[in-house]
Structures are given as structure tokens and as C-alpha cells.
Amino acid sequence: MADEVIKQRKLEHINVALAQSIAVAQPANWSDIHFVHQALPEVNLDEIDTRVTFFGQTLRYPLLISSMTGGHPDVISINRNLARAAEEYGIAMGVGSQRAAIINPAVSYSYAVVRECAPNAFLIANIGAPQLIEQAQHPAFSMQQVQDAIKMIEANALAVHMNSLQEAAQPEGDRRAVGEVEALKRLTQQIDRPVIAKETGAGICQEQAMLLRACGVAAIDVGGAGGSSMSAVEAARSELHGDKKTLEIGKLYSDWGIPTPIAIVEAQAAHLPLIATGGVRSGLDVARALALGANLVGMAFPFLRAASESYERVCEVLENTIREMKVAMQLSGAANIAQLHTADVVVTGATREWLTLRGFEDDLKAMAQKQRRYGHKAFLDLT
Template identity: 70%
Template sequence: MTDEVVKQRKIEHVKLALEQDVSAPQQASWSDIRLVHQALPEVDLDDIDISTSFLGHRLRYPLFISSLTGGHPDITHINRNLARAAEEYGLALGVGSQRAAIVNPDVAGSFAVTREMAPSAFLLANVGAPQLIPQERHAPFTLEQVERAVQMIGANALAVHLNSLQEAAQPEGDRRALGEQKALAALVSQLHVPVVAKETGAGICREQALLLRSCGVAAIDVGGAGGSSMSALEAARSQLRGDQQTQAIGQLYRDWGIPTPIAVVEAHVADLPLIATGGVRTGLDVARALALGATLVGLGFPFLKAASESYEKVCELLERITRELKVAMQLSGAATSAQMRSVDVVVLGETREWLMLRGFEEDLKAMARRRWQRMHG
């Protein structure tokens, strides 16, 4: 694949995400997750502490600006606005796939701007698992190339994105996946920063979470279904190119994947820090994710949209989300982010049906009776 193709793809992704509806029409959703109201919460709203720890770093907010973009000069301003907010609010920030800058150093500035604008923020570099193995049109990335991605932004950790669905729906996608597990484990053992395994909209199940743990990853971003669909995004790109076969694949699998709330519960068995990304739109959603076991909660499209407009819009979004989160925490009786993992949460609807069939019945009962169990423990 040529440097120009990869570069062009970056700008197309951003434009299509902002101009078209590429959301996944998932049925199971955050509305299935109910926090049990505490009429006497004994928590002052203004004193709630929403800071948290992630991979040894203290963050002021349990929010993650999900790995979004870079790789084209026309979208540098988006990463600049996001990085400014990450620095100001003490957030973790991930950049989009750095493949474009690895093959074409001329666009590295669109990524490097994040560290320039956020000298003390927790930053995640980003490469794809398919690019760690030989593909039909290119050789795998070397360790030196991956380290270049980390150095490019002075990253605290590396996200390795798992995007088989996107690659299958992409006109120029890398279709091979055999050997990714071995390549990931090898990379983890050689890299000097922690590795976060990151799905890109299809979620992580229990068995895959355990497999990723065996590879040595330090954390998992479940990247569940329910937010933007990379399959739908690639279908839109295929339509622009008149590639009807690949477009059909993207449209058919638009709704494929494990919804984020389910993925958080399933992946929790790996006993690793979890990032809940996928369809999070409100502070109440953030609170629900924390109650299910997430350490950080990622937002993608809302930040992309705000950052494409201005830094001020990013700040407005953050202020709204945090206000909503604190109300949910107070009404759940939690004074800190850590206490959200011990509040009562009831799982209903299709989310409950899925988890019951997958063998999580006792886990669901325990989550719904946390306070009762402590009272009678």
C-alpha cells in the first residue's frame, strides 16, 4: 500500500465520520444498566473525587479520549485541540493508528503535536495487530518501527488495535490474521512501555480477554459495539470507490460485535485494567461503565466532533460529562471513582439475556446485591 493511500484514508475516515451516520444499531445498550438509587447517599456532590489510577499513573478524570486520528496535515488541529484538553484536565489521550506516519514521516507532525500540547498527559501510541504479521501487500512492522511510533509522541503506553472486521470491510484491507497472537506476545516482551490491547468496535469476549492476558498485555480497551461502526465507515469509503462487493460486506456487518456493557463484564475475568469504549455518550454512561468494572471510560465520536470545531467545544463536552458523572455517583452513594465499583448495579434486557446464557448469572446477582452482602457479610 502506498504512502499516499494510507494518508488519504485518514482524511476520509474523519470526513465520513463527521458527515455521515456510521453508528452501530445495537439493541443491547447502556440503558440496560441500572444503578440502584440511594435516597440517603451521604455524599456531597461538590466533594466527589473522580480521579483514578491507570498503569501506575494518577489521572484527574476516569475519562479516556479514545484513539482517534492523525496521519494527514488537514486534521492536525483535531489532535491539537484534544491534547490541549488532555493537559488541562489531566486525561489519558490516544492517537489514531500511526501507520501513516511510520510509512511516511512527513505526516508525523499530526501525531507529535499531542506531546507538544500535552507535555505531562498520559499518551497512548497506536499500531494495528494486522501490521505485526506479513500481509499480501507489505511486510510486518519491525520492532524499530513500532518503537518509532512510541517515540513519535513520547508515549506512556502503546495501544495495539484489533480490527479484523474493519480490515475485512476495507477496500485495501489486510485480510490475514494468522499469527497475530504470537506477534503480539513477542512485541509485549520486547517493548519498553506497557501494551494495551484495543478492539475497534466489535468488543472483547471472556475467552479473548484471557488470551490477551496470556500475551502479556497490561490492559484491555474492550472497544465494544454500540458507537461508531468501522464496518459502516469502510462501507461508505467503498461506495465512494464503486467497490460494491466490499461495500456490501461493510453494510452487512455494521451491527456485528459485542455491545460494550457486555464486553466489560466478560473481559473483567482477565483481572486487568479495562477501558470501556463504544457508544458512551453521557456521564451516566460513564458511571455505568465504572460500576461494571471499567477503570477508564473512553469516548470517541463526541470528542472527534467537538475537536473538529474548537478547543472550547472539547472543554464544554468534558464539563458536561463530568457534571453528569458526579450526579450519578452521588445518587449511587459513591464519593470516589473506586467506590463506583462497589455500588449496586442491576443488568436488564438483552444485556442480561446474553450474560446469563454466557454463564455470568452469579456475577449479575452479586453486582445487584453488593451493599446487601456487605451489610450481612
Template identity: 35%
Template sequence: MDHIQFALSTGQSAGTFFHDIRFVHQALPNLGVEDIRIHTETGDLKLKSPVFINAMTGGGGRQTEKLNALLAYAAKETGIAMAVGSQMAALRDPEERASYQIVRKVNPEGFIIGNLGSEASLKQAEEAIEMIEANALQIHLNVIQELTMPEGDRDFKGALERIEEIAEKVKVPVIVKETGFGISREAAEKLASTKIAAIDVSGYGGTNFAAIENERRARKLSYFQEWGVPTAAAIIEVKKAFPQTVLASGGIQNALDMVKAFALGANAAGLAGSFLKTAIEHGEKQLITDIETLKEDLGMMMTALGAKDIADLEDCPLIISGELYHYLLLRGYDPAAFANRKKN
């Protein structure tokens, strides 16, 4: 509950670099709104929608049980996937299981994603999957959060080997995600050697867990509060190094951010902070409305860009400027290549 309250109070840092991207307008898109397919290819994940509710809650007793029930109902009504927060609390304390299991109870046919940290063993991963009948499992990387957390971990050895074993032996697809500090090309190259199905870049610019954990510290580690790979840059980095599904999250606020993420190469986008704020302040009816509005706005922009489906957005020319342009140049990417794509 501390995390939820501080997430709402600290807000999002808005350093995603999405503001440095502008589309080249297509005056002859040659299609109509009715031609748009809001569908995406996500390999073994088989997501039905390119938008999903990303990991936030669970393990906070009755309060998070009620919040997860609300989120699960919204996911059910809109046909999107939902990830739960870290299930480690329930593995340590069986009384916390209800705050996660409510998601499957409310949405029995939905696509539910389990969640554990990279310290988890194969046995714990199997138990977490069974707990909520998960369709997939997120393994989150949260070095900066743990280092900032007063009671957090200080040893991160063996994470890649544990991920590799879990991905090979569990019966559902495995997603590796960050927790708001982004995944670089170097990390994605290491993960590409495993059998994971997807990487969620979870870049800098959204809910800042260093800022949240600093609220819980007597001596703040301020140097971690602007740490990380911004989301737009992280998508490009991961796409270059990882041949499977790329998921975008980290400060995605609206359909325009989503369209930009898809144009950079993401296959689907997860929202957490903005959905959490709506759920708590306005309830499930407004959250459902917001999700449907996201889909509608996505279709409108895809029409304007002449992109019949999500994959077509990767052919749309766009102009990269500002900090993202500078970042890409220094990392060896060619920003001009994005501006001169051949649009069919």
C-alpha cells in the same frame, strides 16, 4: 480524512446495551459532592482521570494535524490522557509524522498513548513510541474493519505472538483495544497470558467501522454492520477473564454511560466519536467545557449512589434487563448478582 467524514455522517449505532442497565437508588448515600474523588486505579497506566480521549486521528496531512492539536490542547487543559490514531501511516510516510507529533508539542507533559495495529513488529512499536514520546501504546485489533476495507488486510495470523513480544520488550505499558466490535471472554483469556497492562473493550455501539468502510465499497458487506459484542457485555466478559486494568469505550456518550461502565467493572472510559463531533462542529472551547461537564456530572451521580471513588461503583446494585440480561444468561453469567451487591 475519509474515515473522519464517514464517522461524522454515519454516526453511532447506539447498540451498547447500556440502556438495559438501571441503578438501584440509594436514598441515604451518606456523603456530599465535596467527598467525591474523581480518581481511578489503572495499574501500570497510572491515568490521572477516569476519562480519556480515545484514538481517532493522524496521518491525514495538515487537516488531521490541526485536529490533533485541538484535541491535545483540550486534553492538556482538562488533565486527561489522549490516544492518537494508528501511526502506521507515519511509519510508511515520514511526512505524516507531524500530524502525530503535534500532540506532544501542544501537550509536553501530558499522558499520550501511541497506536499501532496488531500487524506491527517490535521495531515499529519502538519507533511509534519514540515518535511521540508515548507514555503507553495501544495495539488495536480490527479484523472486521480490515475485512470490510476494500484495500484491507486478509491475513491475521500471528497477532497474539506479536502482541506478546511487544508487551514484553517495550518500555511503556501496552493496551490492547478493539476498534468497535468488542472483546469477548475467549479473547481476553488469551490476552491474559501476555504482559499487557490493559484491555480496552471498544465494544459494538459506537462508531461503526464496518459501516464506514462499506461507504467506500462498490459492493457492501452488510453482514458486518451489526457484528460485535456490545460495549456493556464486553466489559463484563473482559472483567471476568482479565485481572489487569479494563478500559471501556465504544459508544460512550455521556457521564451516565461512564458510571454504568464503571459499575460493571471498567477502570476508565474513552470517548472518541462524541468528542470528534464536538471538536469539528464547535471547537476546542466547547470540547473543554464538555469534558469538565462530564466530570461534574460523574461526581453528581457518584454522590447519589454513595460511591466515594470509582472503585466504589462496583459495589452499587443495578438492575439488568432486556437484551443484556438475555445475553448474560446465555453466556453463563448471573444478572441477579449485580442486583444484590452489598452496598456499604
């Protein structure tokens, strides 16, 4: 019975995301992030090098198709379209929570199709932190079950998603959280793949980033507020199921969380590779995230919507995103991703206000003067 509930929930998540507005009321505020324009960039647009290395694997672009779906036969075509694009463009891809297939192996192909269609892509398996501990409705996952999730897609890495807000807003959610830290520590010590701590729309602050590092994670996906709201998704599901209590929770907390640009800056305290997801809607946003300090940048909803139509639409979204990112790179004087990391960035507005109050004022000044710090040739010629 439990496996049918989870299976149906997976389909409802997709249907709600595609049919309703689930964007968080609190914007990501990417417009607060400004590149210092280079009038003479000395960079040829068509010669920009977008390659990056992530956990030893070279990716053609610093992009991630964020974890979205699986667990129901009706989503196989979506994952197939996404995986084909990941293979074609040489980018990373994550799958949605694999809990459904761990409980019911009959739906495992909805995930396994990803490796079938992307034999060379960097793939990220996905389990939930709440499922690492005993819950009122079920026992904790065993280490063998976690290994099964990795094996299911022959994953290069494992994401452990942290979704306390979603669970609180979910009619059948797992409410317990005590013990997740110790469970995560044990997991990172026993898994032979990099473990990525992944937030799901509420962001990561500096203190939590440091805690995650102490747990032994290899990277952090900041999963900030500003894009699709899982709380809003669960509110829609609660309304569908007539659950007024969780409906109100989902609505009230639909704009909870730390916006993605802020989370990138805060999480850098852990000195771990960072993945920026949450409200990324253009190649300019991708470039902004990279300049702030992200190593990879992921999108979910734009790819989900495209993949629900066709493989060609996913490719179209990727082409547009890459083109937009390259323009931002040229105009900031960056011929490659390493140079984009050292591009001058001025942070204004609500993002600056938050970060200043949180003690990052010196970091903001340093971001605006990176070229001086790193010895940009044009600057040195004038001094």
C-alpha cells in the same frame, strides 16, 4: 504510492465520520444498566473525588479521549484541540493508528503535536495487530518501527488495535490474521511500555480476554459495539471508491459485535485493567461502565465532532460529561471512584439475557448485591 493511499484514507475516515451517520445499528444498551438509587446518599456533590491511578499516573478523571486520528496535515488542528483538553483536565488520550507516519515520516507531526500540547498527559501510541504480521501488500512492522511510534508521541503506553472487521470491509484492507497471537506475545516481551490490547468496535469476549492475558498485554480496551461502526465507515468509503464487494460487506456487518456493557463483564475474567469504549455518550454511561468494572472510560465521536469545531467545544463536552458522572455517583452513594466500583447495579434486558446464556448469572446477582458483600455502613447499621 502506498503512503499517499494511507494518508488519503485517514482523511476520508474523518470526513465520513463527521458527514454521515455511522452509528452501529446494534445499540450498546446502556439503559439495561441500572444503579440502585440511594435516597440518603451521604455524599456532597461538589466534594466527589474523581481521581484514579492508571499505570502509576494519577488522572483527575477516569476518562480517555479515545484513539481517533492523525496521518494527514488537515487533522493537526483536531489533535491539537484534543490534546489541549487532555492536558487541561488531566485525562488520558490515545492517537489514531500511526501506520501512516511509520510509512511516511513527513506526516508524523500530525501525531507529535499531541505531546507538544499535552506535556503531562497520559498518552497512548497506536499500531494495528494486522501490521504485526506479513500481509499480501506489505511486510510486518519491525520492532524499530514500533518503537518509532512510541517515540513519536513520547507515549506512556502502546495500544495494539485489533480490527479484523474493518480490514475485511476495507477496499485495501489487510486480510491475513494467522500469526497475530504470536506476534503480540513477542511484542509484549520486547516493549518497555504497557501494551493495551484494543478492539475497535466489535468487543471482547471472556475467552479472547484470557488469550490476550496469555499474550502478556497489560490492559484491555474492550472497544464494544454500540457506537460508531468502522464497518459502516468503510462501507461509505467503498461506495465513494465504487467497490461494490466491500460495500456490501461493510453494510452487512455494520452491527456485528459484542455490546460494550457485555464486553466489560466478559473481559473481567482476565483480571486486567479495563478501558470501556464503544457507544459511551454521557456521564451516566461513564458511571455505568465504571460500576460494571471498567477502570477508564473512553469516547471518540463526541470528542471528534467537538474538536473539529474548537478547543472550547471539547472542554464543553468534558464539563458536561463530568457533571453527569458526578450526579450518578452521588445518587449511587459513591464519594469516589473506588466506591463507585462497589455500587449496586442491576442488569436487565438484552444485556442480562446474553450474560445469563454465557454463564454469568452468579456475577449478575453479585453486582446487584455489592453493598452487602463489601459491608456498606448503612446496610450494616440495619442488620
